[in-house]
Amino acid sequence: MLDWLLEPLGFEFMRNALAVGVLIGILCPIIGAYLIVQRMSLLGDVMAHSVLPGLAIAFFLRINILIGAFVSGIISAFLIAWLRSQTRIKVDAAMAIVFSSFFALGILLLTLLRNKLDLDSFLFGDILGVTWQDVVRTALITAMVLLLVRVFYKELLFYTFDPLGAQAIGLPVESLYLGLMAAVTLTIIASMQTVGVVLVVAMLIGPGTTAYLLVKELHQMMGLGAVIGVVASVSGMYVSYYLNVPSGPCIVLLSFGLLLLALLFSPSQGLLTQHDRA
Structure with a gap:
């Protein structure tokens, strides 16, 4: 058993992949908890696909593609907020419009600018190609986002559960x-190489939803979601190593498996436990 656990650690690429997987497993559920509570879970998917135009332009201009991704993500967030507040368009329609338009623009720019950006890696991730520099960058993003969440936790908590009340008492709700949205975009940027934009929403929402079925407080949901995210990430890496299959889908499917267990056996909301109590 010990040899089974230690063998993958003999390879540098696995050590780097596991380190990034742990960081993403912590970061995604903590940020995703806010989206779940606000019933904005699909916003993570919208933001994930909205970074593509920024990636294409940054790659063409030979600047850091992460800068382009961040700018593009923030612009999409501005646009969704503007459509919600200044028009009669509902939030789900606004997200659908931005999602499809930004993704189509990104594909068009990749063609027009003749970029050689690895679209498969962008969509599905390449965690086994993670370098030590990627680990450091992900660690810095994780530390910065978690620090900001800790500093502004009370304000974000109030805004998440009662945005009108937060505005009434003078909190800067737009900020x-x-x-x-900046935190969501940074989380997506940190996760792109791990699971890719197609699967990043699963890590943003899956572990947090599992925790939502098991606990009641937001801080508990964040903490338990982070634990579940780490378990899914590490377990998925080991499964992908020994079965020689893609790591991103393994991580996501294990996260989904944990969600199914919580859905069935949660003490307060489980389908089977509720039947037993009846």
Whole structure:
């Protein structure tokens, strides 16, 4: 058993992949908890696909593609907020419009600019290609986002559960919204190489939803979600190593498996436990 656990650690690429997987497993559920509570879970998917135009332009201009991704993500958040507040368009329609338009623009720019950006890696991730520099960058993003969440936890908590009340007492709700969107974008950027944008929403929402079925407080949901995210990430890496299959889908499917267990056996909300109590 010990040899089974230690063998993958003999390879540098596995050590780097596991380190990034742990960081992403912590970061995604903590940020995703805010989206779940606000019933904005699909916003993570919208933001994930909205970074593509920024990636294409940054790659063409030969600047850091992460800068382009961040700018593009923030612009999409501005656009969704503007459509919600200044028009009769509902939030789900606004997200659908931005999602499809930004993703189509990104594909068009990749063609027009003749970029050689690895679209498969962008969509599905390449965690086994993670370098030590990627680990350091992910660690810095994780530390910065978690520090900001800790500093502004009370304000974000109030805004998440009662945005109108937060506005009434004078909290800068627009700044809180954009700050949260910046955190979502940074989380997506940190996760792109791990699971790719197609699967990043599963890590943003899956572990947090599992925790939501098991606990009641937001801080408990964040903490338990982080634990579940780490378990899914590490377990998925080991499964992908020994079965020689892609790591991103393994991580996501294990996260989904844990969600199914919580859905069935949660003490307060489980389908089977509720039947037993009846």
